[in-house]
Amino acid sequence: MVFAGCGSVVVNLNYEKVVTFPGIAITWGLVVMVLVYSLGHVSGAHFNPAVTIAFATCKxxxxxxxxxxxxxQVLGSTLASGALRLIFTGHENRFPGTMPAGSNFQSFALEFVITFYxxxxxxxxxxxNRAIGDLAGLAVGSxxxxxxxxVGVISGASMNPARSLGPAIVHGKFKSLWIYIVAPILGTICGAWVYNIIRFTDQPFHELTKSGSFVRLTRSSGTSRSSNSS
Structure with missing residues (x-):
């Protein structure tokens, strides 16, 4: 994920902004979608420490x-960032990490809101399991x-502590890094708990959280809908 996403940033900086800012946004969305569909059944599609922690707080x-x-997650991000630095050397060695364009408070608030969302x-x-599981990757990637x-031009739109940690470690740039660790964790925890509070269903909570992956959720949802139709 980091190799593709940060790679698009580096290429855009080095080659006359050929990727463009919208292209970078689409790259991040596409790589997340692809990974959800390809690895969701293996690891539960956990590429984000903040999401992993939020799920744990909700049991x-x-x-x-x-x-x-x-x-x-952090190791993968660091290795991907290291690979990009080895490939793009000299004047092409650009920092693809996240830094606030404005104040720390502004970036913190924005990172909290977008990770909550x-x-x-x-x-x-x-x-x-009432959701359409087949569209999980598309919904998350979008x-x-x-x-x-x-908010990418303001805060960098990290949403992921590992995404910011990898480039920071490789390039030795740790200024304002705390924002991209604390805000996403708080945002995801709040987002998970708010959804759990407002959900409306007669099913017990443990029945809605049996699956550990998007793929198993899709299958169980399909079975449930077939039973209801019968």
Whole structure:
């Protein structure tokens, strides 16, 4: 995810902005969508430490697995950022991380809002078996694209601590990094809990959170709809 997303940023900076800002937003959305569909049945489509932590707070994901997932996410981001730095050397060595364009408060607020929005959507398509599971990847990827288009030029639209940590570690740029760790975690936790509070269903909560992946949710949703039709 980071290789494709940050790669589009580096290419855009080095080659006369050929990718364009909307192109970068679409790249992030597409890579998230592709990964959800290709790996959702393997790992539950967890590419974001903030999302993993938010699911754990809702008892949607086991706490004992959280450290391993976060380490894998940060390691993957760091390796991807390192690969980009090795490929684009010299004057092409550009920082593809996230930095506030305005004040820290402004970026913190924006990161909180967009991660709240992202987690609200994820909770809707991934923890509620009444949702159309086949569209989970499209819904999440579209949300990422929308968020980048809305606030990318101001805060960088990280939404993901690992996405910001990898480039920061490789390039040694840690200024305002705390924003992209704290705000997404708070935003996703609030987004997950707000969705759980406003959901309306007669089914017990544990019945809505049995599945650990988008694919299994899709199958269970299909079975449920078939039974209801019968």
């Amino acid at each position: 949607r994901f086991p706490w004992r697995q959280v450290p391993a997932y976060i380490m894998a 992202l987690m609200f959507v994820i909770s809707g398509v991934a923890t509620d 949300t990422v694209t929308l968020n980048v288009l809305c």
